[in-house]
Amino acid sequence: MLKQKSTRINRFSAATNRQHQRVFVDNGVEGLPSIYASRLNFYSTPPPAEITIEEFETYALDRLQVLKTLETASLRNRHGPEFKKQVEQALEKHLPLKSNQSQSRNLLEERRKDHISHFVLRLAYCRSEDLRAWFLRQECALFKYRFEQETLDEKKRFVSSLNLSWSIVEQDEKNELLDKLAACTVWKAGKTAQAARDMVRNETYFKVDFEKVPDLINRRAVYIAQGKAYVPMSEQISIVMDEFRAKLSAALEATSKALPRMEEDERLKPILMNVEKQYIGKDYGGTSAAGGTVRASDVDQLIRQHAPLCMSNMHASLRADKHLRHGGRMQYGLFLKAIGLSVEEALIFWRTAFTNHTDDKFQKEYSYNIRHNYGLEGKRVSYSAYNCMKIISGNPPSTGDHHGCPFRHFSQGSLESKLYSERIGTVYVNEIMNLVRDRHYQVACTRFFEVTHSQYGENSKIDTIEHPNQYYEASKRLAKESSENNEEAMDVDR
Amino acid sequence: MTDQNSEELKNEDFDMSIFDDDMDDDIINQVDDHLANVHLQTPERPFKKSLISAPPEDDQVFLLRLFYQRFFPYKTYFNWLNYGLDISKNFTHREFSFTLPSDIYIRYNSFANIDVMKKEIERLQPIKIDIGAVYTVKPKDKKTVNEKVFKPLEKELVFDIDMTDYDEIRTCCSGGDICNKCWTFMTIAIKVIDAALREDFGFKHLLWVYSGRRGVHCWVSDERARKLDNESRKAIVGFLEVIKGGAEVSRKVKLPYILHPSLNRSLEIVKMYFGSLVLGEQEVLDTPESWNKVLDFINDADIKNDLNDQWNESPSRSGIDKWQDLRNELERKKRPDRESVARDLIFQYTYPRLDDKVSVQINHLLKSPFCVHPKTQRVCVPINPEVCEKFDPLAVPTLSKLSEELNTYDAKDHNDSDRKIPDYKKTSLRPYIEIFEKFVNNLIIEKQREKRDDAQTSMEF
Numbered sequence: 001m002l003k004q005k006s007t008r009i010n011r012f013s014a015a016t017n018r019q020h021q022r023v024f025v026d027n028g029v030e031g032l033p034s035i036y037a038s039r040l041n042f043y044s045t046p047p048p049a050e051i052t053i054e055e056f057e058t059y060a061l062d063r064l065q066v067l068k069t070l071e072t073a074s075l076r077n078r079h080g081p082e083f084k085k086q087v088e089q090a091l092e093k094h095l096p097l098k099s100n101q102s103q104s105r106n107l108l109e110e111r112r113k114d115h116i117s118h119f120v121l122r123l124a125y126c127r128s129e130d131l132r133a134w135f136l137r138q139e140c141a142l143f144k145y146r147f148e149q150e151t152l153d154e155k156k157r158f159v160s161s162l163n164l165s166w167s168i169v170e171q172d173e174k175n176e177l178l179d180k181l182a183a184c185t186v187w188k189a190g191k192t193a194q195a196a197r198d199m200v201r202n203e204t205y206f207k208v209d210f211e212k213v214p215d216l217i218n219r220r221a222v223y224i225a226q227g228k229a230y231v232p233m234s235e236q237i238s239i240v241m242d243e244f245r246a247k248l249s250a251a252l253e254a255t256s257k258a259l260p261r262m263e264e265d266e267r268l269k270p271i272l273m274n275v276e277k278q279y280i281g282k283d284y285g286g287t288s289a290a291g292g293t294v295r296a297s298d299v300d301q302l303i304r305q306h307a308p309l310c311m312s313n314m315h316a317s318l319r320a321d322k323h324l325r326h327g328g329r330m331q332y333g334l335f336l337k338a339i340g341l342s343v344e345e346a347l348i349f350w351r352t353a354f355t356n357h358t359d360d361k362f363q364k365e366y367s368y369n370i371r372h373n374y375g376l377e378g379k380r381v382s383y384s385a386y387n388c389m390k391i392i393s394g395n396p397p398s399t400g401d402h403h404g405c406p407f408r409h410f411s412q413g414s415l416e417s418k419l420y421s422e423r424i425g426t427v428y429v430n431e432i433m434n435l436v437r438d439r440h441y442q443v444a445c446t447r448f449f450e451v452t453h454s455q456y457g458e459n460s461k462i463d464t465i466e467h468p469n470q471y472y473e474a475s476k477r478l479a480k481e482s483s484e485n486n487e488e489a490m491d492v493d494r
Numbered sequence: 495m496t497d498q499n500s501e502e503l504k505n506e507d508f509d510m511s512i513f514d515d516d517m518d519d520d521i522i523n524q525v526d527d528h529l530a531n532v533h534l535q536t537p538e539r540p541f542k543k544s545l546i547s548a549p550p551e552d553d554q555v556f557l558l559r560l561f562y563q564r565f566f567p568y569k570t571y572f573n574w575l576n577y578g579l580d581i582s583k584n585f586t587h588r589e590f591s592f593t594l595p596s597d598i599y600i601r602y603n604s605f606a607n608i609d610v611m612k613k614e615i616e617r618l619q620p621i622k623i624d625i626g627a628v629y630t631v632k633p634k635d636k637k638t639v640n641e642k643v644f645k646p647l648e649k650e651l652v653f654d655i656d657m658t659d660y661d662e663i664r665t666c667c668s669g670g671d672i673c674n675k676c677w678t679f680m681t682i683a684i685k686v687i688d689a690a691l692r693e694d695f696g697f698k699h700l701l702w703v704y705s706g707r708r709g710v711h712c713w714v715s716d717e718r719a720r721k722l723d724n725e726s727r728k729a730i731v732g733f734l735e736v737i738k739g740g741a742e743v744s745r746k747v748k749l750p751y752i753l754h755p756s757l758n759r760s761l762e763i764v765k766m767y768f769g770s771l772v773l774g775e776q777e778v779l780d781t782p783e784s785w786n787k788v789l790d791f792i793n794d795a796d797i798k799n800d801l802n803d804q805w806n807e808s809p810s811r812s813g814i815d816k817w818q819d820l821r822n823e824l825e826r827k828k829r830p831d832r833e834s835v836a837r838d839l840i841f842q843y844t845y846p847r848l849d850d851k852v853s854v855q856i857n858h859l860l861k862s863p864f865c866v867h868p869k870t871q872r873v874c875v876p877i878n879p880e881v882c883e884k885f886d887p888l889a890v891p892t893l894s895k896l897s898e899e900l901n902t903y904d905a906k907d908h909n910d911s912d913r914k915i916p917d918y919k920k921t922s923l924r925p926y927i928e929i930f931e932k933f934v935n936n937l938i939i940e941k942q943r944e945k946r947d948d949a950q951t952s953m954e955f
Binding site for chain 2: 184
């Protein structure tokens with residue numbers, strides 16, 4: 001495969017914050033260029049100029065996977081070991097980043113990828129306020145996670161390399177303030193005042209403007225005088241995090257302003273446009289499952305047992321109205337195709353569903369479209385079933401429509417009553433409604449899955465739903481596994 | 495202009511929480527649309543400059559008009575909010591809101607200069623003026639721009655301490671009433687917060703103002719304070735706040751064994767007043783109803799029963815003695831946290847109670863200094879924190895008093911120069927205006943010093 005070189009213009013540096021920080025690092029690990037001396041990175045400077053289009057895209061998608069995993073892991077598990085495990089897995093798979101201690105030979109490659117992928121995503125996510133906020137949140141979480149993994153020495157080295165506007169508290173001043181500083185650390189050192197004083201003597205303190213450490217001020221965790229906070233080395237993470245966030249936030253704003261003026265040869269723009277809409281999972285698509293095993297008569301039961309809320313909603317409307325409008329027919333029809341409804345069965349299904357129509361009318365108005373979905377008419381493309389992203393952000397339903405995502409498109413009141421009608425307990429309903437309010441529609445759907453499949457215990461915890469068919473398949477699989485287990489159990493009993 | 499205003503009132507998703515709550519119980523949130531549309535033009539009442547015929551006591555409208563015409567310190571007020579002598583965005587882009595009779599609120603007023611503001615105040619005769627933030631766009635032009643573009647940029651760091659938050663610990667008054675006994679709580683609050691803001695945070699330009707009835711406000715006007723974002727404001731409030739918990743919580747103060755140096759300082763201040771104010775004047779341990787609240791704080795049934803028995807037997811025992819009983823009891827029961835419990839109790843009964851909503855949001859509106867409180871007719875005058883223990887809210891001049899004093903002065907025989915002095919100097923408003931002028935002068939001096947320094951450094955090289 002020919003390696004395509006991007007043009008000479010370094011698009012990244014054109015789009016970053018004009019004021020470049022001089023990054024100072026004492027040469028740590030041998031062989032690595034100084035900017036990669038630590039695996040941590042403030043991303044102040046753009047990556048070196050040349051990368052391939054392929055790298056551009058794949059690095060970005062890998063990083064995106066990691067960020068999305070971070071998001072869902074933190075939404076579900078806050079900060080426990082579960083969280084760590086999930087993030088670690090994602091990182092290992094997509095964006096490994098070994099420490100300086102690991103003696104790995106791929107350090108440069110890994111760090112370069114990390115660097116590049118960050119900047120590509122910056123370009124992709126700077127376009128709007130929402131995207132910027134999301135990207136900022138996830139990148140901060142990722143940085144925090146990585147920072148916490150480092151050894152104390154590595155942390156010290158990295159922090160001093162940043163050259164931020166802090167000054168070290170001199171010995172004299174520290175002695176003067178000894179008791180006061182000790183009073184702020186005593187909760188860590190244990191109850192004795194002596195232990196606290198010792199701790200202060202051994203610790204390095206930084207004098208920082210109090211605005212830089214709002215969290216520490218709020219908790220009264222540090223001594224302050226005349227507007228300066230005296231922050232011990234051990235509280236570094238707080239300051240570093242705030243600096244990281246502030247820098248990235250400013251950079252994103254600058255990038256978004258520079259973006260329209262960036263010279264572009266139409267290779268990168270489409271990639272950037274689509275990056276956040278990328279669905280990285282399975283493609284319930286054209287070629288597979290079309291020659292299915294599902295019959296028209298099975299649909300009712302299968303939908304009742306295994307369908308996600310969006311599909312069961314449309315199915316119910318179809319049965320009630322004996323009709324479904326176009327948006328619904330597309331979304332639901334393709335879903336059915338993906339679960340294994342063949343074109344012949346589909347025609348029977350829809351024909352019997354539209355009971356109020358005459359054969360003639362059905363033939364004329366609807367059967368062509370159904371066959372079109374299966375690639376038997378027109379440009380002969382077998383369409384893929386819609387993924388969640390497409391359903392949520394695409395064609396919204398208007399009056400009389402039933403398609404879309406209930407978590408996204410239903411009014412709060414309607415969604416709540418729908419959830420209650422599915423016989424879900426109040427606690428769970430509130431949980432789901434909260435997720436919806438924070439616009440985490442897919443997580444809400446996943447939660448809905450877990451709650452409605454609670455009879456399977458631990459196995460009901462699945463990855464975030466990204467596709468209605470994923471929901472269906474997960475549900476089917478659980479049912480199948482469970483019935484297999486039961487059979488085995490029965491065998492043993494005998 | 496009025497059309498725009500009534501539009502405002504109809505369409506705006508009014509976040510009433512951003513209004514200073516002082517007037518809450520007075521004003522019902524009803525908008526009189528009809529009145530809002532009326533072009534407000536009350537006829538000018540003619541009166542001679544030197545001798546005003548004694549106005550009927552309840553002619554508050556007339557008195558307010560007199561106040562705005564003769565007493566409101568427009569020039570100094572301008573110098574304050576403009577933060578400099580040359581007109582700047584600090585003033586032109588600042589939001590003012592007016593409350594008119596019949597509960598009409600007009601928000602997003604801004605003025606090109608102080609004369610325009612004076613004219614508007616004299617035209618509308620607001621019964622309350624609130625100060626908001628400095629915005630990216632002139633607030634009066636808010637409707638002409640995209641809402642995303644209209645953002646608050648700066649505002650003083652403000653604090654609002656209201657006596658109703660002390661109702662659970664004061665026994666002399668409640669609600670809107672105050673007296674000299676409970677006013678001491680405000681004295682304590684001013685001393686504690688003033689010290690913390692100056693020593694911990696390094697702020698220098700603090701304007702403490704009497705709210706007109708039952709509280710005090712603090713306007714921190716340092717440039718650094720004005721530029722703080724919401725998160726920093728929240729952090730400062732979190733740092734200062736000690737009393738946490740709603741009505742259902744008995745023990746609202748739970749601090750670590752070793753206190754943060756800032757709290758140590760505050761403790762030294764509040765301890766001075768605990769005996770005389772809480773045990774003495776407020777008689778907190780004198781009645782079972784009141785002392786049981788204290789005992790609930792300790793949350794120990796044994797101790798509570800023991801002390802209840804003891805005190806019920808000798809009801810005339812002094813508060814100070816009873817307090818000693820309490821400490822002895824904690825000692826006897828060997829409560830491991832006995833030091834902290836007693837100390838936290840002192841905090842709960844003396845420490846300042848802040849309204850965080852007011853301080854945290856940069857766009858929160860707060861009543862302006864030199865308003866007149868409609869219920870008490872008292873002027874919202876500045877308080878000198880260094881001698882705040884001498885401040886007497888019941889001696890603050892009212893509109894009637896000011897008008898009387900002006901009459902008395904003008905009735906006497908004066909030479910020309912005496913007659914030409916500013917009107918406030920003829921009345922008891924004088925010392926308060928002087929506090930205000932001193933505060934503003936300090937700001938100006940600092941600003942001039944900065945300019946000089948900048949000029950020097952740019953010349954040096």
